[in-house]
Amino acid sequence: MIVDLLLVAFSLVLLIVGADRLVLGSASAALRLGVPALVVGLTIVAFGTSAPELVVSVEAVRSGQGDLAVGNVVGSNLFNVAVILGLTALLTPLTVDARIVRVDAPLALVAALALPFLLWNRSLSPLEGALLLAVLVAHTVLAYLKGRRDASPEDAPAPVTTHWGFDALWIVVGLGLLVTGSELLVVNAVDVARQLGVNDAVIGLTIVAAGTSMPELATSVVAALRRQGDIAVANVVGSNLFNILAILGVASLAGDLRTDGIGALDYATVVLVSLALVAMLLRRPRLGRPEGVVLLAAYAVYVALRWPAG
Numbered sequence: 001m002i003v004d005l006l007l008v009a010f011s012l013v014l015l016i017v018g019a020d021r022l023v024l025g026s027a028s029a030a031l032r033l034g035v036p037a038l039v040v041g042l043t044i045v046a047f048g049t050s051a052p053e054l055v056v057s058v059e060a061v062r063s064g065q066g067d068l069a070v071g072n073v074v075g076s077n078l079f080n081v082a083v084i085l086g087l088t089a090l091l092t093p094l095t096v097d098a099r100i101v102r103v104d105a106p107l108a109l110v111a112a113l114a115l116p117f118l119l120w121n122r123s124l125s126p127l128e129g130a131l132l133l134a135v136l137v138a139h140t141v142l143a144y145l146k147g148r149r150d151a152s153p154e155d156a157p158a159p160v161t162t163h164w165g166f167d168a169l170w171i172v173v174g175l176g177l178l179v180t181g182s183e184l185l186v187v188n189a190v191d192v193a194r195q196l197g198v199n200d201a202v203i204g205l206t207i208v209a210a211g212t213s214m215p216e217l218a219t220s221v222v223a224a225l226r227r228q229g230d231i232a233v234a235n236v237v238g239s240n241l242f243n244i245l246a247i248l249g250v251a252s253l254a255g256d257l258r259t260d261g262i263g264a265l266d267y268a269t270v271v272l273v274s275l276a277l278v279a280m281l282l283r284r285p286r287l288g289r290p291e292g293v294v295l296l297a298a299y300a301v302y303v304a305l306r307w308p309a310g
Contacts, residue, residue, distance in 0.1 A: 001195055004188045011184035012211045015052040018177025019215035023048035025170030032164060043140050046238025047246070049219055050076075051174070052212035054247045055182035060204070061251045063186060067261040069251050070119065071204025072212060073243045074262060077112065078205075078270045079213045080236045080243075081277050082299035088220045089292030094229030096285045104237045105278050107139065111244040112274040116267040118248070122259050129252025136245035185211065198307075201261025206303060233287070240274070269302045 026044050053076050060069035088094060118128055185208065193203035216239050223231035251257050273295070280291050 001192065004191045004195070007184055007188040008192060008211070011181045011188065012214060014177045014181030015056075015185065015212060016214045016218065018174045018181055019049050019051050020174070020218075021170040022051055022174025022178065023215070023219075025167045025174060029164065029167040029171070032167065043143060043238060046235050047242045048174075049215035049235060050239045050242045050247070051178050052182065052215060053209075053243055054250060055178045056186055056208060056212050057247050057251045058254045059182050059186045061255040061257050064255075065186070065190065065200050066123075066256070066258040067199065067201040068186065068190065068204040068208065069257060070248070070259040070262050071201045071266075072208050073247050074115065074266050074270050075205035075209025076213050077240045077243050078266075078273055078299065078302065079209050080216055080240055081273045082295045082302075083210075084213065084217050084220050085233065085236055085277070085287060086292045086295030086299070087217070088224035088232050089287040089295070090289050091221065091224045092227065092229075093289070094224060094232055094287040096233045096281055096287065097230045098285060100230070100233055100237055101281045101285050104234070104241070105281055108237050108240045109271075109274045109278050111241055112271045115244065115270070116264075119259060119262070119267075122262075124248055124252040124257045126253050129249040129257075132245045132249035132252075136242070136249065139241065139245075199261055201259070201266075202306060205262070205266060205306065229287075265302075265306060269298075273298055 023044070026048050030044050053072055057069040057072050060066070060072065085094070118124060118132075189203055189208050189211075190200060193200065193207075216235055219235050220232040223229070223235065248257070276294070276298070280287060
């Protein structure tokens, strides 16, 4: 047990460092190619911080652990909104860009609403996964085109690194650490869960989901402390879209994605939390401490209800 826990902790370190390097390299490469900063935040940075969820879920499906894969996606989306945005809103009020309020947050809600319908038969076919990936591609292309149209040359930031070779190096290093960390996390988290008598679905919905969301947590907290609320919210909203559209899409193509342990409580909670976020932002484009308390309380209630069910 002790060795398994140490390996889980080590794997989380690899995932966090790997995601950081991947985000650094990919964001710098995108900026070097002229991609607007807002689009980088909504897509590349958000997708990069979701890379741990991607590699963990794909590895879980390949290992025949569909509950862990889907639980990781559902749990990560719930953790992202309820805990990450709740915590960052407690640290400092988050003012949100109108585009996120009008377009991206409602789209993330629609994706959450689609989850129970996609998985009504407790499986996701390769065709359904391909459709999810097609929606993601269309959204990313439209975001890029709109960002290029609205951006001015004066607003374009400089690349993060000094040379494109460093961009490529960090992308490769980041991916390598993510793959290694994901394999360690899946194997040892499942071992710990089974020794504790907790099923794969619950461990995916809570421990693994929280662990793979550490890059999003770090990014959003730093953004909040730097008074960059747009980055904090865009990171979470973009990550939630990526989790459903890309991770489930790729996972369904990687193997037989079947899940029996994810239930109505899990789907209902992630939908209600996503709906609450949209309602808060539509009321006013700002998340303050009262909203943060509500989001954190919702997650605490969910964990209290769900954990004994394992």
